[in-house]
Amino acid sequence: MDARVLLTGTTGYIGGRLLRxxxxxxxxxxxxxxxxARFGPTHSTTDVVQGDGLDEGTVDRAxxxxxxxxxxxxxxxxxxxxxxxxxxxxxxxxxxxAAASHPSDVFTYxxxxxxxxxxxFRWHERPEALLDLLPSRRFVRIERRTGDLxxxxxxxxxxxxxxxxxRWEARxxxxxxxxxxxxxxxxxxxxxxxxxxxFVAVGTEQTLYEDRVEYAVRGGRLVARLADPVVRHLLARMxxxxxxxxxxxxANAHDAALRQRLVAPGITSVERLRMVR
Numbered sequence: 001m002d003a004r005v006l007l008t009g010t011t012g013y014i015g016g017r018l019l020r021x022x023x024x025x026x027x028x029x030x031x032x033x034x035x036x037a038r039f040g041p042t043h044s045t046t047d048v049v050q051g052d053g054l055d056e057g058t059v060d061r062a063x064x065x066x067x068x069x070x071x072x073x074x075x076x077x078x079x080x081x082x083x084x085x086x087x088x089x090x091x092x093x094x095x096x097x098a099a100a101s102h103p104s105d106v107f108t109y110x111x112x113x114x115x116x117x118x119x120x121f122r123w124h125e126r127p128e129a130l131l132d133l134l135p136s137r138r139f140v141r142i143e144r145r146t147g148d149l150x151x152x153x154x155x156x157x158x159x160x161x162x163x164x165x166x167r168w169e170a171r172x173x174x175x176x177x178x179x180x181x182x183x184x185x186x187x188x189x190x191x192x193x194x195x196x197x198x199f200v201a202v203g204t205e206q207t208l209y210e211d212r213v214e215y216a217v218r219g220g221r222l223v224a225r226l227a228d229p230v231v232r233h234l235l236a237r238m239x240x241x242x243x244x245x246x247x248x249x250x251a252n253a254h255d256a257a258l259r260q261r262l263v264a265p266g267i268t269s270v271e272r273l274r275m276v277r
Contacts, residue, residue: 006030011038019046026152026171028186045186104192104216105224107232109239113209115250117201118178120209123249124197125149133242141165147172149181170195192216209246211239 005022009015010031022029023043030047033039039048113120123129125148134140140159147153153172158165167187174182178199185193193215200208213235217227 006032008032011035026154028171104214105228105232107213107215107235108210109236109243110208110210111243111247112202113207113243113247113250114205115207116205117199117207120207120246120250121178121199123246124181130155132245135238135241143167150175154186155183189218190215191218209243211242 005027007015007019007022007029008031010019011033019029019031023046026045028045030049031039032049032051034051036048036050127148130142134142139161140157142155143158144156145154149172151173154170156167156169158167160166166189168185168189169187170183170185170193172181172183174180174196180196180198182194182196184195193213195214196210196212198208198210198212200210202208215231217224217231219227
């Protein structure tokens with residue numbers, strides 16, 4: 001799983017090349033720089049925070065939603081090594097505090113689909129599958145898609161009505177053909193959102209279809225405690241609807257030829273319903 005990283009020294013030669021490598025791989029990066037004016041154009045997954053690595057307030061701000069930190073410094077003087085150690089100590093303390101104060105929760109939804117696991121998996125690989133599973137095309141829009149369900153693919157949504165829309169961007173990882181694919185929030189309303197889709201064969205003609213979400217809301221423990229019942233209720237409703245759609249797509253598809261047509265690219269939800277009636 002690709003983690004969001006904090007990178008320093010990006011205005012230098014080696015640090016800049018490291019940033020470009022991260023961007024090419026689709027990694028989400030936060031760059032801590034003292035002189036943003038020296039910073040050239042960046043990828044959409046890259047954020048810039050102005051400040052100094054020795055300023056604790058700046059480091060705290062830069063460490064928001066960070067999983068891993070990379071620092072590149074020239075150790076030409078003993079002072080540089082001392083500065084680097086101080087920054088790493090601050091990063092370590094922040095990581096420990098964040099882990100203790102923001103634990104994540106897990107939500108799991110399972111159902112049985114009448115169909116082979118390979119077919120149910122291929123149904124999700126169709127470009128139209130995401131549109132079929134969205135709650136409302138007016139309320140949720142797909143703004144951008146790159147790649148597919150394989151590692152490195154990404155999708156950006158906007159959620160809301162009219163100009164009051166919130167952006168949610170996720171990246172795929174953990175792809176195992178016929179068995180699993182995962183997505184992780186890069187930007188969005190949650191502090192943590194990691195979603196695993198699993199497909200397990202049950203006999204020869206049924207699939208255990210599972211959605212597992214590891215999530216954490218923004219804010220402290222009190223906010224998490226108050227928000228958790230609401231979040232779990234919304235997740236239960238969302239996944240109940242999704243599973244109903246997938247089960248309906250396969251419910252009456254008993255013969256192999258019909259199953260192959262159901263998972264073929266370009267078949268809309270209306271056309272699938274007509275096929276199984």
